[in-house]
Amino acid sequence: MAGKPKYGIRKDKLNLSVTPKTKERMKEIAEALNTSQSELLEKWVQAWDELQSIGLLGESLACFGK
Secondary structure (H helix, E strand, C coil), rough: CCCCCCCCCCCCCCCCCCCCHHHHHHHHHHHHHHCCCCHHHHHHHHHHHHHHHHCCCHHHHHHHHC
């Protein structure tokens, strides 16, 4: 599946060790979302970064009583 890289850069290979249950669940989730397991991981990390930013903003606002 050749084409323009989705993220504008070459992706690095990553070797992960997970339980068979996690491996199967990742496959199921990726299939349900009609995406690859690699893309599932990319999206999860991006979403985590966004959630962290939102969480930090919430903590900051709480400190100032807003």
